Amino acid sequence: MSDLPSPTYSILLVEDNPADAELVRERLKDASGMSPFHITRASTLNEALTILHSTPFDVILLDLNLPETNGLETLKRIRSANSAIPLVVLTVHEDEPLALEAIKLGAQDYIPKSSMNAVLLARILYYAMEREKNERIRRDSERKYRLFVDGATGLAFIMLDLDGKITHWNSGAERLFGYTEDAALHKHFSILFTAEDLRTGRPETELRRAESLEKGDDDNWLVRADGSRFWASGAVTAIRDPNDKLIGFAKVVRDKSAQKDTSDKLAELNRTLEERVIQRTQELTRNQERLRAMASDLTVTEQRERRRLATDLHDYLAQLLVVCRLKLSQGQSISDKETLLKVIQEADTLLDQSLTYTRTLVSQLSPTCLYEFGLHAALVWLGSEMGKQGLTVTLKSTDETPTLPENQAVLVFQSVRELLYNVLKHSGVNEVMVNLSLQQDNHLLIEVKDFGCGFSENPEERNAQSPTHFGLFSIRERLEALGGEMVLHSARQKGTQVLLRIPIEHSTEDLQPRLVKPVPVQAIRKTHASRPPSEKIRILLADDHKMVREGFCHILNSQVDLEVVGEAEDGKQAITNCESLRPDVVVMDLHMPGMDGLEAIRRIKQQIPETVIIGLSVYDTPDVARWFQEAGAEAFVTKGGPAETLVTIIRKFSHQKKSA
Structure with missing residues (x-):
């Protein structure tokens, strides 16, 4: 395994005495087994400053006694020119106070010229470079740490001494708690806790727990400088030196108010x-x-x-x-x-x-007028029926009652009837108001209101009062099934108000008489065939029941001046027979399949206005007579009335028409 070449270290030697400079060179050459040194000498301070400006060095060996400066001033000027290069001071004698002052000003070490030998000089230079290197690493690490700590604005990093006093306060802590660094430093960290936690000794508990467990995590309320509280997640960590001696604590806090x-x-x-x-x-x-x-x-x-x-x-x-x-x-x-x-x-x-x-x-079992004339007419009839039982019903409608599909009309009618019977049985009064109105959101609102004894709106109490009464419950359930609702307001001795609200559905199967488009009279008249004059009054009977027609035919034909010339079982057939037979009088039933009597009357009056029409129905209410009159009929007769009444009315209006 080959030996790696040793690095060469560059030294700036600042020495005015050539002999001392040469001595330094000799001593470093004698340092056997150590890395070689390359020495650059400057004999004056200004020369040294010039060289430092352009050339990097690993270490500076400085004589404090130079011609143009002396003592610590020399050190200060060299350090001001470049403080990053480690510096060792050369002194003439062993001057301990001066050496200590030099180290305080940034020198790594010092060596007296009189005791300088190769090994000592080389070791001091090496140690100076290593210390500076380690110090540089430490400063860089601390700089990065501070950048990290101060940059983490969402976290509060707080350093504490052994007593819990704040020694470090980052920008995140300043933002989170509202205290500036100057205001927070040296204060006990208990200023961050609530009054409740202070009474229980929580700050000291956190420090002692961190000391025993090294780290303690917890979530709790903390207090800002302005007194406001926020929910925080924090941890306190014990800090120890290399000898495992406790030297302080670090507390990290995060605002978790949003999460809380x-x-x-x-x-x-x-x-x-x-x-x-x-x-x-x-x-x-x-x-x-x-x-x-x-x-x-x-x-x-x-x-x-x-x-x-x-x-x-x-x-x-x-x-x-x-x-x-x-x-x-x-x-x-x-x-x-x-x-x-x-x-x-x-x-x-x-x-x-x-x-x-x-x-x-029949009306009690199934309100026929509801299917023939619609909801408003059925409620009018219902009011009259309730009047016969002693309950006066006042019906008001702010708008024209809209056309309703059969299922909705039947539900509303049955609900109102149930509510009216409740008033009759339980309210203790003999008057009730029923109001109908059409709302802007296309909902029909029905109000049933009385000023009777009322009852409790509490469901349990109400059920206890009437355990087998399910009328209101049934109404509410059926309304909700159709997208509506029932609202009940009642109080003892203050009456009851029930609001029924139901969305109006569009349907072709309405329950009100349909209006027909007028037919031009002159165009029809051109198709009329002339008929021979007759002394008898010619009559057309329109009724969907054959036995009824036969009965009326027998009665009318028994009169010497009356003659039934035709029959019809629905409205369309009545119109057709009118055009072909041209009777003097049409006796028209109200309810017939297909086209009903009211629609047929309107059409006939548009086509052959001179025809006398007499309405016929089993109902004898004023509304039925009004509907016949509005459609164009001259009179109205009930089927259950005396036969002589019909005969008299036919003669009366027929003679009036001929006289006119």
Whole structure:
């Protein structure tokens, strides 16, 4: 294995005495086994400064006594020219105080000329270069450390002495805590802790734990200079010298307020979520119990209603028909005309009572007017029916009631009816308001409000008061199934307000009479064929029930001045027969399949305006008469009324038309 060449070290020798300079050269040559030295001599300080300006050296060997300067001043000027090169001082005699002052000013070592030998001189130069090298490494390491510590603005690096006083305070600590370096240095680090932690002795506990465990990690609240608190993650580390002696502590702090806030919010969200899960589970359990109870209650209610209907049909309607039949049988054996007429009138009264009961029963089972005339008309009818039971209903509508699909209209009607019955049974008052309004977000709002006794809005208390009452629960569930909602406001002795809100769906299957586009009158009139004059009043009957048409035909044809010239079973057929037969009078039923009576009346009045039209319906409410009148009919007759009424009205309006 070959020997590597030894490095050559360059020395700047600053010496005015040639003999002393030569002595130094000789001593370094005699240093056998050591790396060679290359010596450059400067005899004056200015020469040395000039050489240093242009040439690098590994070490400077300086005589303090030069012609133009003397003592420590020489050292100061050389160090000011280049402080990075290690420097050894040459003295004439062993002057210990002077040597110590030189070392304080930056010299690595000193050697008296009188005791200088080759080995000592070479060793001192080597040691000086190594010490300077190590010092340079230390300074560079410290510089990098400070750059790292001061550059980490998100972290607070704090050095503490054994007593816990602050000896180092980086820019991150200044930013995080708000104390400047001057304000923080030499203060006890307990200024960073909360009052609660100070009372429990937390600062001392952290130091002692770090001393025993070398490092202690913890998360806790710390305090800024302005008194505000923040959540911090910190660690205290014990610092020891090479002999394992404790010399201080280092504390690193990071602001974790954002993480703490996020963690707290997440914990709160989890807690809230758990509460909501428990609440929803309890609500679901209650709803299941309600549904089971309601299913049972519905079964019982269905059977009760079946029994009630059967009883009513048997005890009332069937008895009326039995008596009527007995009257008719009695009439077969009566020869006296006046007595027979009286029996017939009694039978007619019984039949009228039967028809009235039947109409009432049909309306209760299924509100026919809802399907024929729409929601508003059905609510008007419902108000009149409730009035018969002692409850005055005031119906108000801010806008025209919109057209609703069948499922929505039926739901709203049934809900309002249920609420009105609740008012009738439980409120203790005889008046209620029902308000309809169309909201801007295309929702229909129905308000049912009374000023009765009210009740508690607490569900559990309300259920305890009425454990088998499921009306409100049923309404809410059905509304929510269609995207709506029910809002209830009630207080004892202050009345109850129920708001039903439902989105309006667009559907072609509406529940209101449809308007038809007017047909040009003149274009139709050109197709009318002339008919021969007749002394009888020509009548067209339009009704979808054949037996009804046959009954009216028999009655009308029995009159000497009346003649039924045609029949129709729906609105379209009535229009066609009007065009071909040109009757004087049309008796038009309200409800027929396909095109209903109101639409047919409008169309006929557009095509043949001189035709007299008389509306016909089983309903006898004022609204039905108004609808017929608005469509263009001259009059309205109920099917259950006396036949003479229809005959009289036909003659009246036919004669008025001819006279005009």
